[in-house]
Amino acid sequence: MTTQDGQPLIHARGLVKRFGELVAVDAIDFDLQRGEAFGFLGPNGAGKTSTMRMIGCVSPVSEGTLRVFDLDPAEDGVEIRARLGVVPQEDSLDLELTVRENIIVYGRYFGLARSVLKQRADELLDFVELTERAKDRVEPLSGGMKRRLTIARSLVNEPEVLLLDEPTTGLDPQARHVVWDRLYRLKRQGVTLLLTTHYMDEAEQLCDRLVVMDKGKIVAEGSPRELIERYSTREVVELRFADDDGRPEDFSEWTDGLVSRVEPLPDRVLLYTDDGDAASHGLHERGLVPESILVRRSTLEDVFLHLTGRSLIE
């Protein structure tokens, strides 16, 4: 093992990726420790995939330091990739082959023996609940099943780190929950996860620690709870107005002293406060009557909004 205890599995300092003039990843620093589930949360175009591809040794680093298992992606790609599991943003399954063949062929790329792979394929298909589809072609499977197969395939070499680039993007809510459940199990088994997402609930569910990424830069880092405590309030009051006439131009006269921050969005207004009920009660007393009032807990979406002034999903 090249990685000693306490030394990060992945280490990046001032990591840059350029495509011509465009700076896709702009000098980011992060470390991934063994056993943790670490996330990159950011909107489309933030530079998440570019970062994952550099880690996966399929995209040359433009500048800065990147070490994976204390090895250099430019020199030691073969060894690094042998120890990584990759779930890419875009599926790359062999649609003409069967579900089981997909795992076995992929395992052969790692040089694993066919006898080992047969057993491992059965275990992995069981793990992602695709045993019944083992002999079916991949093409007609649902998006969720394909994603689960991609995850099973990525585990065939028993990777030390599993890279997941938007593992549930494009899936319906039910399929997402099945994928989350499987990832949660992997996490409990001690597999180190590095995932990207633009879903704040996914980041909240799965990540022990995450960085918020925007326009190639890391704008904040911490556990989901720490980030919410640091950059948001405990609760949020969401106001919606029937039309623009009913919506005040300036909220300060209504909310002064009631809430700590106001975030007007095109379709609604967010009021940040530690006590949502008290705030909405106060508004009512001052005579502001929106069409609807919703009190909810703060999420990473609010953190992102606060840090960047934009929402995660356009």
Next chain:
Amino acid sequence: MTDYALSLRPLEFFFAQYKRVWRGTIVSSVVTPIIYLTAFGFGLGTLVDRSADLPDGISYLEFVAPGLLAATAMQIASFEASWPVLSAIKWSRQYHAMLATPLRIVDIVLGHQGFIAFRMLMTATIYLGAIAAFGAVNSPLGLLAIPVTVLVGVAFAAPIAAWGAYTETDASFVAIFRFLIIPMFLFSGTFFPIDRLPGVLEVVAYATPLWHGVDLCRQLTLGDVHPASALVHVVYLLAFTGVGLALAFYSYRRRLLV
């Protein structure tokens, strides 16, 4: 873990995929030569033989059969190196799956070309068997036409794969077939000696890799080998293969490692 073993691993995919379609390709490998040899050898051949000015008194069937062998290799290999390469990059993304494992660009290039070479081996063996059954193999040297056909296939497949990994869409493939492959099929000595072409076209035909493959296969099946020209043919085809592989390596890299 030797480098050599790594380059064989992509074959796992191509063989797994081929396992689903091999029967069809074998059938067409058997039927195609029978149709061509019947049409050109017997049908057209009876007319040609009557006017009889082929060299050394050989029949038209004996003349055209080795040409068809090389030309068929060119067509199959060119197809296998065009759409499947772009697809493995853009649509089905198998190359990307391979690159998430220890496989390197060089393994992907050599693995895919290796599979095409295997396809050529199967095709050439069956085709040569058919030619022999038609009585148009005059010498045991004809067996060497099999490795030569494999070489012809890769001499086309390698540079076309380089283009397939470079181009953004498949539009150019149709043009390659229409303006390069089919004219070569018709004018590179498959059906008539290229000295019948008007001056400059003869020179062009001479420069095509297909002509070198056709003439070499012909020398072998007729058992009339001219060592110097045979050597030139082999070197010419190897040069196309070598340059093609180098270009493919460069273009795969540029496309896949961004």
